[in-house]
Amino acid sequence: MIQGILTFQFKINQKETGEIEPEFDPIQLVFRDEEYDAENFSELLIENDIFAIFYQHTTGLFGVKYSYSNFYTGRLKETPYQVISYFKQVADGTQYLVISVFELDDEIEIFEDLIKEMGNRLDTIFDKLTRAKNSKQLSLIENINIRLKNEIKFTIFQVDRLSNLDKLQKVGLIYNSDERLKILEMLRERPVSKNEMKKILEKMSATVNVDILLQPFLELNLIRRDWITGEKDKKTGEITHQGEYLFLVKDLILARVPNETLLNHFKETKNELLPLYRQKVVDFFSDYDPYTRGVEETKKLASILLSPDAYDFFVLMRHNHYPLDKIPKIFSEFAVTEILLEDLKKLDIISEVIDDNKRTWICLLTDIKPLIVFPEYLLPKIREAYKNKDIDGDITYEIAKKALSLLEITYPEKVEF
Numbered sequence: 001m002i003q004g005i006l007t008f009q010f011k012i013n014q015k016e017t018g019e020i021e022p023e024f025d026p027i028q029l030v031f032r033d034e035e036y037d038a039e040n041f042s043e044l045l046i047e048n049d050i051f052a053i054f055y056q057h058t059t060g061l062f063g064v065k066y067s068y069s070n071f072y073t074g075r076l077k078e079t080p081y082q083v084i085s086y087f088k089q090v091a092d093g094t095q096y097l098v099i100s101v102f103e104l105d106d107e108i109e110i111f112e113d114l115i116k117e118m119g120n121r122l123d124t125i126f127d128k129l130t131r132a133k134n135s136k137q138l139s140l141i142e143n144i145n146i147r148l149k150n151e152i153k154f155t156i157f158q159v160d161r162l163s164n165l166d167k168l169q170k171v172g173l174i175y176n177s178d179e180r181l182k183i184l185e186m187l188r189e190r191p192v193s194k195n196e197m198k199k200i201l202e203k204m205s206a207t208v209n210v211d212i213l214l215q216p217f218l219e220l221n222l223i224r225r226d227w228i229t230g231e232k233d234k235k236t237g238e239i240t241h242q243g244e245y246l247f248l249v250k251d252l253i254l255a256r257v258p259n260e261t262l263l264n265h266f267k268e269t270k271n272e273l274l275p276l277y278r279q280k281v282v283d284f285f286s287d288y289d290p291y292t293r294g295v296e297e298t299k300k301l302a303s304i305l306l307s308p309d310a311y312d313f314f315v316l317m318r319h320n321h322y323p324l325d326k327i328p329k330i331f332s333e334f335a336v337t338e339i340l341l342e343d344l345k346k347l348d349i350i351s352e353v354i355d356d357n358k359r360t361w362i363c364l365l366t367d368i369k370p371l372i373v374f375p376e377y378l379l380p381k382i383r384e385a386y387k388n389k390d391i392d393g394d395i396t397y398e399i400a401k402k403a404l405s406l407l408e409i410t411y412p413e414k415v416e417f
Helices: 047-059 108-134 138-163 167-175 178-187 194-202 210-219 260-269 274-285 295-305 308-317 337-346 378-387 397-410
Strands: 002-011 023-031 066-068 071-075 081-089 095-103 223-228 243-248 251-258 350-354 360-364 366-373
Touching: 002 138, 023 047, 023 138, 047 071, 047 081, 047 095, 071 108, 081 108, 095 108, 108 138, 138 308, 167 178, 167 210, 167 251, 167 295, 167 366, 178 194, 178 210, 178 243, 194 210, 194 243, 210 223, 223 397, 243 397, 251 260, 251 274, 251 295, 260 274, 274 350, 295 308, 295 366, 308 337, 308 360, 337 350, 378 397
Parallel strands: none
Antiparallel strands: 002 023, 002 095, 066 071, 071 081, 081 095, 223 243, 251 366, 350 360
16 A cells, blocks of 8 residues: 655755765645644655665666666665655756655555656656746745655555556466466476575565565465475485575466457347447457467556556446547546547457447457366376486475375366456
């Protein structure tokens, strides 16, 4: 859950003696709830951490992951939170810092695009604010500050929208993350200990949190966790293969399917668009195979599920169709409808159908659904991994037995969407 977005201007404050007293002057401090305000925000973010974030932007000293140019993602040292920050230096050298503060267990990677979009809009606002301050136009400064505050409030609202994911969006979380795709790749080969997985994932990201990455897998009942007691090495007496292990019990892919709801609606109402729309559906699915589509297309589908405006429109269009000139106003105030529609058309999510009166209608061409499969392919892989345990030390008898037992127990389970 986002706690707030705090904006500062960095000031040197050089004295006549040449000494400097650098500080971060608050501009707009917007919090999600009333627990924090301008008086106690140091409980979220203390000065040492603000300086550390600022130096990360200006010097890159700490070597923690950058999300974008002028954007930084990391954990605070003094308080139990993590941040996505944005840095802007305008033409006259004035420097601004915007820090979005999140709980430690938040999946902040899914919010990076929203923060980036906010940063792009703030570029213009900070330029105007600087010019207004330099010219001492007080009324203009006040108006720009109001716009800055509204921008921040809107971003917090968008983050909240993206925080309450349904099951389909949680599948999107898996396919929109390189780390989660790596987890899926590993578990499709054999059971993996949590420690081994952590070491592999840390090579991809120094700040990885395995428990957070595993959440959508667990919530969708795709994996099981279990403790393995381990075996004693006959030569050294050391206990090996002990600890928490992860087992894949259901696999899934993100696939396109025909929009049966709209097809049935057209049939029942004898809509004149039915033959035109049905032909477009037939044309698309005549050579579509979800199992041969590349991971890049799947990532694009996942990104739609994790875009608040695109997903709201996608859900709406499952049951409706609209003329192009009367698209409903369901988007946020900063969404550009034309661009969103064009992106969805390029991905063959929506299609245009022209009726006999030359009027253009927007219809959902392909629905998006997860296909859940029982990972039968794991059975020979588990046996092979155990057979070769003395060579590459993959899995012991206890691990193999647990894996097969979990597959047997969970076989009849259904994952509903």
